[in-house]
Amino acid sequence: MKGVEEILQQHSLKNTKLRKAVLSVLMRSDKGLSHQDLSRSLEVDFDRVTLFRTLHVFEESGILHKIMDPHGIAKYAYTAKPVTGKHCHAHFICLECGQVFCLDEEFPLEEVKVPKGFSKKTIDVQIKGYCNKCAAQS
Amino acid sequence: MKGVEEILQQHSLKNTKLRKAVLSVLMRSDKGLSHQDLSRSLEVDFDRVTLFRTLHVFEESGILHKIMDPHGIAKYAYTAKPVTGKHCHAHFICLECGQVFCLDEEFPLEEVKVPKGFSKKTIDVQIKGYCNKCAAQS
DNA sequence: AACACAACGCAACAGAGTTGCATTTAAATT
DNA sequence: AATTTAAATGCAACTCTGTTGCGTTGTGTT
Numbered sequence: 001m002k003g004v005e006e007i008l009q010q011h012s013l014k015n016t017k018l019r020k021a022v023l024s025v026l027m028r029s030d031k032g033l034s035h036q037d038l039s040r041s042l043e044v045d046f047d048r049v050t051l052f053r054t055l056h057v058f059e060e061s062g063i064l065h066k067i068m069d070p071h072g073i074a075k076y077a078y079t080a081k082p083v084t085g086k087h088c089h090a091h092f093i094c095l096e097c098g099q100v101f102c103l104d105e106e107f108p109l110e111e112v113k114v115p116k117g118f119s120k121k122t123i124d125v126q127i128k129g130y131c132n133k134c135a136a137q138s
Numbered sequence: 139m140k141g142v143e144e145i146l147q148q149h150s151l152k153n154t155k156l157r158k159a160v161l162s163v164l165m166r167s168d169k170g171l172s173h174q175d176l177s178r179s180l181e182v183d184f185d186r187v188t189l190f191r192t193l194h195v196f197e198e199s200g201i202l203h204k205i206m207d208p209h210g211i212a213k214y215a216y217t218a219k220p221v222t223g224k225h226c227h228a229h230f231i232c233l234e235c236g237q238v239f240c241l242d243e244e245f246p247l248e249e250v251k252v253p254k255g256f257s258k259k260t261i262d263v264q265i266k267g268y269c270n271k272c273a274a275q276s
Numbered sequence: 277a278a279c280a281c282a283a284c285g286c287a288a289c290a291g292a293g294t295t296g297c298a299t300t301t302a303a304a305t306t
Numbered sequence: 307a308a309t310t311t312a313a314a315t316g317c318a319a320c321t322c323t324g325t326t327g328c329g330t331t332g333t334g335t336t
Contacts, residue, residue: 014282014333035323047285052324054283068206072292073323092252095259105251112263113243114230117270121233124264125250132255152302152313173292185316190293192314210323211292 011061018046022054023063023078032067032075032091032100067091067124069098077102088123096134103127149199156184160192161201161216170205170213170229170238205229205262207236215240226261234272241265 004023008015021044026033033041035051042051055076058064064076070093077091077100090103114120129135142161146153159182164171171179173189180189193214196202202214208231215229215238228241252258267273 016283016333018284049286049325050284057283066208068208068210070204070206072206072210072212074210090250092256092258101253103252112228112265114241114265114267115239115270117273118230118267119273120230120265120267122266124266126262126264127250127252127258128260128262129252129256129258132253135255135257154302154314156315187294187317188315195314 007063011063013057013061017044018042018050018054019058022051022058026064026076026078029078030102032069032077032102034069034073034075036073038076065089065122067093067100067126069093069100070095070128071098073098075100088125090125090127092127092129092131094131094134095128096130096137099131101131145201149201151195151199155182156180156188156192157196160189160196164202164214164216167216168240170207170215170240172207172211172213174211176214203227203260205231205238205264207231207238208233208266209236211236213238226263228263228265230265230267230269232269232272233266234268234275237269239269 004020004027005015007023008019013019021042022038025038025041035048035055038051038055039048055064055066055074059066059076063079065079067075067077069075075098088106090105092101092103093099094101112120112123142158142165143153145161146157151157159180160176163176163179173186173193176189176193177186193202193204193212197204197214201217203217205213205215207213213236226244228243230239230241231237232239250258250261
């Protein structure tokens with residue numbers, strides 16, 4: 001597992017307290033975390049807006065990927081393996097609490113045809129349902 | 139293709155102007171439409187909140203399915219075929235403009251394992267990239 | 277040490293979606 | 307056709323995620 005500072009350097013991103021903290025938390029998480037989730041678990045001081053911008057930068061650099069939960073809230077997850085054409089991520093998304101779980105399983109996906117003039121970048125598989133806690137309550 | 143009023147009746151939903159109009163528009167669309175999209179194309183008078191509630195009701199009834207676009211905006215699409223375990227929807231989502239296109243292609247998907255206690259309901263395949271218009275501009 | 281530009285903090289804003297409650301209406305019942 | 311009732315609607319006020327502009331701070335480089 002690569003170090004946080006190494007990753008930042010590889011993407012020509014400046015090494016700041018918040019960035020290190022955010023990456024560190026996300027690399028240890030098996031779930032996608034929202035801006036609010038991160039706000040709560042980060043121990044450093046930071047501005048709301050800066051965190052939003054940090055997440056954008058990480059997403060654009062390909063360090064994180066974004067998954068929208070059913071309530072329209074962005075969840076961010078660390079991208080260990082870069083996405084190639086041959087496999088794709090799979091996430092379990094809870095329709096009740098909105099939690100996004102990264103599934104270990106990867107899908108070998110056959111060729112997907114997209115309409116003319118469209119360019120495809122990534123393929124996500126989303127399994128939706130109820131997580132253990134929410135399934136137990138209903 | 140079933141009639142709008144027939145569909146409402148089958149789901150024990152009252153037959154109102156707005157509901158008929160919304161369903162009618164969505165059945166003719168090959169793209170997912172947002173609340174705002176619908177507001178613009180509907181010709182009947184209605185309240186913002188009522189449209190939100192109408193979309194919720196349709197979603198819960200399984201008449202529509204919801205796809206979140208990259209900007210966190212909900213897009214609704216008519217569900218012609220009910221989702222079984224054997225195939226699943228596929229959507230193309232434009233990272234730039236956020237448009238959601240329903241792809242004809244359906245994916246025969248092998249068994250997906252979910253963690254213990256989790257219940258799966260639907261599987262969505264999301265192909266993300268740039269649509270013809272946005273790809274041309276960049 | 278000095279410099280340039282990226283990253284940050286603050287304030288104000290935009291827009292999607294929600295909640296509570298009073299009013300209206302669809303459709304079942306008489 | 308009139309009555310009735312629960313569902314659907316309209317309105318007002320609100321919450322919260324995410325954005326924009328701009329002046330200030332800090333990182334990394336020369």
